[in-house]
Amino acid sequence: MASVELKGVRKSFGRVEVLHGVDISIRDGEFVVLVGPSGCGKTTLLRMLAGLEEITSGEVRIGERLVNNVPPKARDIAMVFQNYALYPHMTVFDNMAFSMKLAGRSRDEMRQRVDVAAKILGLTDYLDRFPRQLSGGQRQRVAMGRAIVRNPQVFLFDEPLSNLDAKLRVQMRTEIKELHLRLKTTSVYVTHDQIEAMTMADTIVVMNGGNVEQIGSPLELYDNPANLFVAGFIGSPAMNFLPGRFAPGNSAAVKLSNGSELPAPSCREADGRDVTLGVRPEHFAINATGVPAEVVVVEPTGADTQVYCRLSDTEVTVVSRERHMFKPGEMIRLQPMPQKTYLFDPASGRRLA
Amino acid sequence: MSPPHTQVMTGTAPPVGALSPLGRLFENRHFLGLLFMLPAGVLLLLFLTYPLGLGVFLGFTDAKVGRPGEWIGTENYEFLVTDSVFRLSVWNTFLYTAIASIAKFGLGLWLALLLNEHIPFKAYIRAIVLLPFIVPTVLSAIAFWWIYDAQFGIVSWMFQRLGLIHSYIDFLGQPVLARMSVIIANVWRGVPFIAISLLAGLQTISPSLYEAAAIDGATSFQKFWNVTLPMLSPIIAVVMTFSVLFTFTDFQLIWVLTRGGPINATHLMATLSFQRAIPGGALGEGAAIATAMIPFLLAAILFSYFGLQRRRWQQGTKD
Numbered sequence: 001m002a003s004v005e006l007k008g009v010r011k012s013f014g015r016v017e018v019l020h021g022v023d024i025s026i027r028d029g030e031f032v033v034l035v036g037p038s039g040c041g042k043t044t045l046l047r048m049l050a051g052l053e054e055i056t057s058g059e060v061r062i063g064e065r066l067v068n069n070v071p072p073k074a075r076d077i078a079m080v081f082q083n084y085a086l087y088p089h090m091t092v093f094d095n096m097a098f099s100m101k102l103a104g105r106s107r108d109e110m111r112q113r114v115d116v117a118a119k120i121l122g123l124t125d126y127l128d129r130f131p132r133q134l135s136g137g138q139r140q141r142v143a144m145g146r147a148i149v150r151n152p153q154v155f156l157f158d159e160p161l162s163n164l165d166a167k168l169r170v171q172m173r174t175e176i177k178e179l180h181l182r183l184k185t186t187s188v189y190v191t192h193d194q195i196e197a198m199t200m201a202d203t204i205v206v207m208n209g210g211n212v213e214q215i216g217s218p219l220e221l222y223d224n225p226a227n228l229f230v231a232g233f234i235g236s237p238a239m240n241f242l243p244g245r246f247a248p249g250n251s252a253a254v255k256l257s258n259g260s261e262l263p264a265p266s267c268r269e270a271d272g273r274d275v276t277l278g279v280r281p282e283h284f285a286i287n288a289t290g291v292p293a294e295v296v297v298v299e300p301t302g303a304d305t306q307v308y309c310r311l312s313d314t315e316v317t318v319v320s321r322e323r324h325m326f327k328p329g330e331m332i333r334l335q336p337m338p339q340k341t342y343l344f345d346p347a348s349g350r351r352l353a
Numbered sequence: 354m355s356p357p358h359t360q361v362m363t364g365t366a367p368p369v370g371a372l373s374p375l376g377r378l379f380e381n382r383h384f385l386g387l388l389f390m391l392p393a394g395v396l397l398l399l400f401l402t403y404p405l406g407l408g409v410f411l412g413f414t415d416a417k418v419g420r421p422g423e424w425i426g427t428e429n430y431e432f433l434v435t436d437s438v439f440r441l442s443v444w445n446t447f448l449y450t451a452i453a454s455i456a457k458f459g460l461g462l463w464l465a466l467l468l469n470e471h472i473p474f475k476a477y478i479r480a481i482v483l484l485p486f487i488v489p490t491v492l493s494a495i496a497f498w499w500i501y502d503a504q505f506g507i508v509s510w511m512f513q514r515l516g517l518i519h520s521y522i523d524f525l526g527q528p529v530l531a532r533m534s535v536i537i538a539n540v541w542r543g544v545p546f547i548a549i550s551l552l553a554g555l556q557t558i559s560p561s562l563y564e565a566a567a568i569d570g571a572t573s574f575q576k577f578w579n580v581t582l583p584m585l586s587p588i589i590a591v592v593m594t595f596s597v598l599f600t601f602t603d604f605q606l607i608w609v610l611t612r613g614g615p616i617n618a619t620h621l622m623a624t625l626s627f628q629r630a631i632p633g634g635a636l637g638e639g640a641a642i643a644t645a646m647i648p649f650l651l652a653a654i655l656f657s658y659f660g661l662q663r664r665r666w667q668q669g670t671k672d
Contacts, residue, residue, distance in 0.1 A: 072564075073567060073569070079564075079565070087566075099569035099570055102569060146569075
C-alpha cells in the first residue's frame with residue numbers, strides 16, 4: 001500500500017491540452033473517486049497513473065517514488081478496466097494467474113493466491129470457465145480478482161460498473177466498498193456517476209474540462225460546493241439554480257424576475273449584483289408562506305415525491321417526503337429551508353455564500 | 354421450420370379456400386424455398402458438379418483430343434503410380450505448397466503487425482500492399498519472367514553491378530534455382546491476401562487486452578505470444594486453409610514462368626495435368642492427374658474443418 005501524489009500534472013494530445021495542471025494527494029489506504037462528465041480528463045488521469053499514457057509535464061509519485069518514466073508493470077499497480085479486458089482464451093484461473101505466470105512464480109503459489117482471491121470474490125466454482133461463459137457481474141469479479149492476486153500498492157478502477165445493469169451495479173458497488181474495507185489498499189476509482197462517487201469514496205475529486213473543481217469528502221462537497229459546477233454535479237436530483245438580483249438587508253433575499261423574493265444567505269460582496277441562488281430539491285418546503293410556483297409534473301417514487309414546477313420562468317425540482325397529489329397547473333408555494341441556500345456568481349460560477 | 358413463422362404466414366394470408374391451386378402452391382413455404390434455390394442449384398450443377406463429374410469420369414477412360422475414349426478402369430492411375438514424372442510433380446507440389454505457405458504466413462503476419470502500428474500514410478501503404486493481389490496473375494508472372502531472365506534480368510544486373518557475381522544467373526534454367534524462383538513469385542503474390550486478412554483480425558483485438566497485459570508485466574514478445582497469437586488463431590486457420598488450397602492448385606504462375614521445366618523440376622500436379630491433357634492430347638490421363646489432387650485437397654479441407662471448429666473459449670451461453 002502506498003500514498004499517491006500528483007503535482008501539476010498536465011497532458012496534451014498533440015497541441016490539445018486535456019489536463020491543465022492537476023494536483024491531488026492521496027493518503028495511504030484511501031479510496032478516492034475521480035468524478036466528472038465525459039471528456040473531463042478523469043480516465044486520462046487514471047491511465048497516466050497506470051503508465052498507459054505518457055505524462056506531458058508534472059510529477060506522479062506512488063509511495064514517494066517518482067514514476068513518470070516507470071513502465072506500467074514496474075509501478076506495482078493493478079487496474080480494473082471498463083470492459084474488464086479479460087483474456088478470452090484463458091480460463092478464469094489463467095486470467096487471474098497470468099501476471100504470476102509472467103513473473104515465473106511456481107504453480108503452487110499461483111494456485112494458492114488465486115484460491116484466496118477466488119474465495120474472497122466467490123469465484124471458486126468458476127475457475128475452469130472461460131470469460132464468455134460468465135455473467136457480467138462474474139466477469140467483473142474476475143477482473144477484480146486479477147487485480148487482487150497481484151497484491152499491488154494501488155488499485156485503479158476505470159468505470160468498472162458502467163457495463164452492468166442497474167441492480168448489479170448497486171450490488172457490485174457495495175462489494176467493491178467491502179473489499180476495500182477488508183484489503184485497505186489505496187484505490188483510485190473513476191466514474192461519471194456521482195451516486196457511485198458519493199457512496200463509495202473517502203474523498204471525491206470533481207473534475208471538469210481538464211481541471212480539478214473541488215476535492216473533499218462526499219458530504220463536504222454536498223454541503224459546501226465550491227462553485228456552480230460542483231453544486232450542480234453532486235446531488236441527485238441536481239440543485240436548482242434561480243437567477244435573480246441580490247437584495248441586501250437584515251434578511252437578505254434574492255429577487256427573481258417575477259418579483260418573488262427568496263431568502264438568501266447574507267453576503268456583502270453580492271450587494272445589488274445579479275446572482276444565482278442555489279437550492280437543493282430536498283431543501284424546499286411546500287407550505288403556505290412561500291413563493292408561488294406552478295406544478296408541471298408530479299412523480300411519486302414511493303419513498304418520496306418529486307414535484308417539477310415552474311418558479312418565475314425557471315424549472316425547479318422539489319423532493320418531498322410527503323405524498324402530494326398535485327395536478328399539473330396547480331399553484332403551490334415553495335419555501336427554501338433556512339441556512340440551506342447558496343449564492344453563486346453567475347459569470348464565474350464561484351460560490352459567494 | 355419454426356412454428357411462429359408458419360403462424361404468421363397463415364395469419365396474414367387470405368383463407369386457403371379462396372386461392373386457386375397454383376396460388377396455393379405459391380403459398381407453400383417448401384415449394385417457394387425450392388423455387389428460390391433453383392437458379393443457384395442449376396448454376397452449381399452446370400458449372401461445378403458436371404465438370405467435376407466429367408473430369409472424374411474421364412480419368413477412367415483413354416479419351417484423347419477428338420476421340421471419346423473407352424472405359425479402361427484404373428489403368429490411368431496404375432500407370433501414373435509408376436510414372437516418375439508424375440511422382441516428381443506430386444513431390445514438387447508438396448514442396449511448393451509447404452515452403453510457399455510457410456513463407457507467406459511468416460511474411461504476411463509480419464507485414465500485418467507492421468501495418469497495425471501507427472505509421473504515417475497508413476491508408477496509402479495498406480492500399481499499396483494489396484497491389485500484387487490486384488494485378489492479374491499472368492501479368493505478374495510475365496513481370497517475374499522478365500526479372501528472372503537469363504540475359505536481361507534486373508536481379509542479375511544488380512548483383513553484377515554490386516560485384517557479387519561475374520556472369521548472369523539463369524534463374525529459371527536450373528532445377529533448384531527455378532524452384533526457388535517460382536516459390537518467390539508465388540509468395541510475392543500471396544502475401545497481401547494473408548497480410549490484409551490478418552490485419553483485419555488484428556484490428557478486432559481490443560487494445561485494452563494489451564494494456565492489461567502490460568500492467569500484468571508482459572514484454573512485447575509475451576504480449577504477442579499470449580494475446581495476439583491466440584486471439585488471431587481462428588482467422589489464421591481460415592486464411593491458411595485458403596492459402597494452402599490456392600497454392601496447391603497453382604497453375605498460371607508456373608505455366609507462364611517455366612511450363613514445368615527445367616527437367617520437370619517445377620512441374621506441379623496442375624501443370625502436369627494440363628500438359629498431358631491439352632498439348633499432349635491425353636485427356637484421360639490428364640483428368641486422372643487432376644482427380645488425384647482431390648484426396649489431398651479434401652484432406653486439407655477436413656483438416657481446416659476440424660481446425661476451424663470453434664474453440665472452447667469462443668463458445669458461451671451469454672454475451
